[in-house]
Amino acid sequence: MNQQIGGIIQAGYGVASGRTNSSPYPKGTIEMQTPFFKQLGLDLTPFFPGTLNVNISPNEFELISPLHTFRNVQWAEGFEPEDFSFTPCQIIHQNKSFDSLIYYPHPETKIGHFQNPSIVEVIAPLIFDLKYGDRVTLSVDPRQVRILER
Secondary structure (H helix, E strand, C coil), rough: EEEEEEEECCCCCCCCCCCCCCCCCCCCCCHHHHHHHHCCCCCCCCCCCCCCEEECCCCCCEEEECEEEEEEEECCCCCCCCCEEEEEEEEECCCCCEEEEEEEHHHHHCCCCCCCCCEEEECCCCCCCCCCCCCCEEEEECCCEEECCC
């Protein structure tokens, strides 16, 4: 049985979607990474090429047994390879459930990038009526994701 936790959609850095002018990845990281993950067995093409940032503060999360972990992915020239994990989840918004994935670039391989431990990055299908500040419910498998209540 899945565990559910409330969260709020908040703006991120705009790097995953390529929506920020300061990004070194004009197409966005997700679009650039998608072919690499597909080659490794995970197809992200059904999802929007960006991430939703779900703030579950004051709680935090940790992946304990993700469905997919890919090590040493060299997805961008001139940058060090990174490790990534993904695990299924659902975003529930306005009584609709959207099958999604937690996207977790391992911080130990992403030097110089800080991610708040209360922010869960989620790759989801395009949810047309979702906007910053909206409340959502995140549903996770407690065998794969641990919610740390603070």
